[in-house]
Amino acid sequence: MEAQSNIEVKSNPVALVEYVAKCLVKYPxxxxxxxxxxxSSLVIELRVNKEDLGSxxxxxxxxxxxxxxxxxxxxxxxxxxEEGISEKYTKVLLEIxxx
Numbered sequence: 006m007e008a009q010s011n012i013e014v015k016s017n018p019v020a021l022v023e024y025v026a027k028c029l030v031k032y033p034x035x036x037x038x039x040x041x042x043x044x045s046s047l048v049i050e051l052r053v054n055k056e057d058l059g060s061x062x063x064x065x066x067x068x069x070x071x072x073x074x075x076x077x078x079x080x081x082x083x084x085x086x087e088e089g090i091s092e093k094y095t096k097v098l099l100e101i102x103x104x
Contacts, residue, residue, distance in 0.1 A: 018047065018049060018076050018079055018097045019038055019040050019049055021075060021076070021079075022038055022049050022051060022072060022076070022099065023036060023038045025072055025075070026038075026051060026053060026061060029057075029060045029061060029068065030053055030054065030057035030060050030061065031054070031056060031057055031060070032053070032054040032056065032057055035052075035053055035054040035057070036051070036052070036053055037050075037051070037052040037053075038050070038051060038052075039052075042092075045094060045095045045096065046094055046095065046096040046097070046098060047092075047094045047096070047097045047098070048098045048099075048100055049076070049097065049098065049099050049100065050100045050102050051099060051100065051101050051102065052102045052104065053101075055104075058101075058103060061101055062101060069099070069101060072099055073098075073099050076097040076098070076099055077097070079097065
């Protein structure tokens with residue numbers, strides 16, 4: 006896994022979820038992040054290998070909840086996109102997709 010700068014992870018919720026997910030799973034190459042932008046919210050869809058689903062959700066959903074708490078802490082702030090554009094979302098949501 007390649008290292009990411011703290012600045013990139015702090016200012017980008019998609020990079021934050023990707024970093025955390027890749028650190029938790031056995032198959033980091035299978036981690037897929039799809040941001041879905043709405044008028045005032047950002048939904049981050051997270052897909053992982055079926056074997057890693059338990060590692061992302063955690064016992065009783067504790068890990069998924071912790072990731073959501075991190076996202077809520079940055080949701081009211083300006084977020085820098087990969088294109089360098091500043092956007093503000095009132096909500097940043099995490100959807101863990103099970104396929």
